[in-house]
Amino acid sequence: MSRSAHPAGPRHGDVLPEGHYAAPPEDLNALDPKVWARTVVRGEAAEGGALQVGGLDVRALAEEYGTPAFILDEADFRARCRAWREAFASERPGSEGADVYYAGKAFLCRAVVRWLHEEGLSLDVCSGGELAVALAAGMPPERIAFHGNNKTRHELEQAVKAGVGHVVVDSYEEIARLAWAAQQFGVRQRVLIRVTVGVEAHTHEFIATAHEDQKFGLSLTGGQAAEAVRRVLNLDSLELAGIHSHIGSQIFDTAGFEVAARRVVGLLAEIRDEHGVELPEIDLGGGLGIAYTSEDDPREPAEIARSLADIVRRECVAADLTPPRLSVEPGRAIVGPTAFTLYEVGTVKPLEGLRTYVSVDGGMSDNIRTALYDADYSVALASRRSAAEPMLSRVVGKHCESGDIVVRDAFLPADTAPGDLLAVPATGAYCRSMASNYNHALRPPVVAVLDGTSRVLVRRETEEDLLRLDVGH
Structure with a gap:
């Protein structure tokens, strides 16, 4: 399905359901420096406008390390x-x-x-x-x-x-x-x-x-x-x-x-x-x-x-x-803003008159804070720049829980589609620390970036790691 083929949930200007969101930003491609790590910028439009951190394109990071992943500046x-x-x-x-x-x-x-x-x-x-x-x-x-x-x-x-x-x-x-x-x-x-x-x-x-x-x-x-x-x-x-x-x-x-x-x-x-x-x-x-x-x-x-x-x-x-x-x-005041979680969109599900559910390949196993504390987060389309109008969205995970919510209410571009990368900022504190193997999910890696280079600080778990702890026969 093409990006323009999705029927959308509420757009800016529609009557919107009650929620945690503020008004949509004037520019969905803009990045609030209060929320993002200091070296995070959006690339040039001619290059697709993907997010960059420490001089590296998030598309390249996703290709090398997979998603979801914690990217630490x-x-x-x-x-x-x-x-x-x-x-x-x-x-x-x-x-x-x-x-x-x-x-x-x-x-x-x-x-x-x-x-x-x-x-x-x-x-x-x-x-x-x-x-x-x-x-x-x-x-x-x-x-x-x-x-x-x-x-x-x-x-x-x-x-x-x-x-x-x-x-x-x-x-x-x-x-x-x-x-x-x-x-x-x-x-x-x-x-x-x-x-x-x-x-x-x-x-x-x-x-x-x-x-x-x-x-x-x-x-x-x-x-x-x-x-x-x-x-x-x-x-x-x-x-x-x-x-x-x-x-x-x-x-x-x-x-x-x-x-x-x-x-x-x-x-x-x-x-x-x-x-x-x-x-x-x-x-x-x-x-x-x-x-x-x-x-x-x-x-x-x-x-x-x-x-x-x-x-x-x-x-x-x-x-x-x-x-x-x-x-x-x-603790949070130091590490919290320095990292974001990089996800890939798997499904996009519009609910007429309500919102659009955007499902990613992580969820409450890598960020329990939304479900546990009703915490609010921001989110941005990370893999490209978009000129589409704002669409009220709920970013959710892949787990078998209705409370598996990453970002409760946010505006994403209306052309958000499977395969896009999303970035959720300010996840450096407590997200990896409180991560779990719920549904036998594999906990994401932590990848550090600095001056155009990247390296794994904590590797991604594997199925072999899970089986190694299971000693039953």
């Missing part, structure tokens, strides 16, 4: 690492400076760990597997922090034996388990205590009330945090370095951080008054947002660093405390 990743490091290096709230920990749960592989090391960032991990990847790639253990609400005894022993810089303790039981492990290895393990400060922040809203009904952390208002401090200070094999707080995800302002910092500094003052010690570190966590669509408006690292450092300084002055070393944990 290495230059963009490194530039974002430097921007965060330099922003906090210039904003030193305490005499000891500041640290930027990359949140490995967003996406981790050995190449990424090496890039972090080379760009001067530290790393936080939250499982024995993530720790193993970090150590295998050569991250200095003193620059690793170990998170998690239920670390196993084996994981704690791994961390202590490796010499990780900090373990972020999350319960009374973990304090006891970690103290025992440190004693067995003859070390004094530095720890942060994760506290819940009664603040939950998401996007532009925060509620400074009792949001402590969660599995993470020790309650500040309930007194558990203060009791955890007493227990750690009474254990010779543990050294209390500071307090950790995390208030949410996809946050676009620092209002919630201001409330959290005030309460964390208040706890530092209480610790000084009760125990006669000033703790040298606080970690305000991560959760800083990125642009998934043109409607999102994330803040730059320099602005975030200046705001957080000012908050900490101000609260410490008010409490008559020496400003501690400040740490933050951007």
Whole structure:
């Protein structure tokens, strides 16, 4: 069937069904720089107008690596690492400076760990597997922090034996388990205590009330945090370095951080008054947002660093405390915008008066976030330029689930057809990390591009990989 032969779903100007979409853009071929990795451009019309990244045509990448595939812009990743490091290096709230920990749960592989090391960032991990990847790639253990609400005894022993810089303790039981492990290895393990400060922040809203009904952390208002401090200070094999707080995800302002910092500094003052010690570190966590669509408006690292450092300084002055070393944990904010997922269109199914369903060769096995969080994404026709009018579309996957949606509502050119390539930006964070083998799908590769060259960071799974794990007869 030719591209012009498809009866279309609603076009711009039709009465459209309710959905998540904004008005169609004036130019479907345009790329919003907020959403796309920095080296992504659309090629010249004379060459077909395909997307290019790192100087490479996505059609060539699809031919070499297949689809679906995560395409990661290495230059963009490194530039974002430097921007965060330099922003906090210039904003030193305490005499000891500041640290930027990359949140490995967003996406981790050995190449990424090496890039972090080379760009001067530290790393936080939250499982024995993530720790193993970090150590295998050569991250200095003193620059690793170990998170998690239920670390196993084996994981704690791994961390202590490796010499990780900090373990972020999350319960009374973990304090006891970690103290025992440190004693067995003859070390004094530095720890942060994760506290819940009664603040939950998401996007532009925060509620400074009792949001402590969660599995993470020790309650500040309930007194558990203060009791955890007493227990750690009474254990010779543990050294209390500071307090950790995390208030949410996809946050676009620092209002919630201001409330959290005030309460964390208040706890530092209480610790000084009760125990006669000033703790040298606080970690305000991560959760800083990125642009998934043109409607999102994330803040730059320099602005975030200046705001957080000012908050900490101000609260410490008010409490008559020496400003501690400040740490933050951007993960999504670094890797999220640096990658996009490249798909091939398989079927196009118009529904009269509703929308057109555009099915691609991936789906919820490589991006569960739309189904899990009702997340919004953008999409662009990647393999060519189109002059066709906008068509309200829903980009869906190939899995046996009605909720298998990649982009809920978007405008694609009305001549979108099987064989076209689509690109979904801002998929660097959590998409590969949360990928699954649902329907025995093969998880896509991660391909890095840099200055006209490409290489596989994580290879595509094969059917042999699936069968290798199946030991039944």
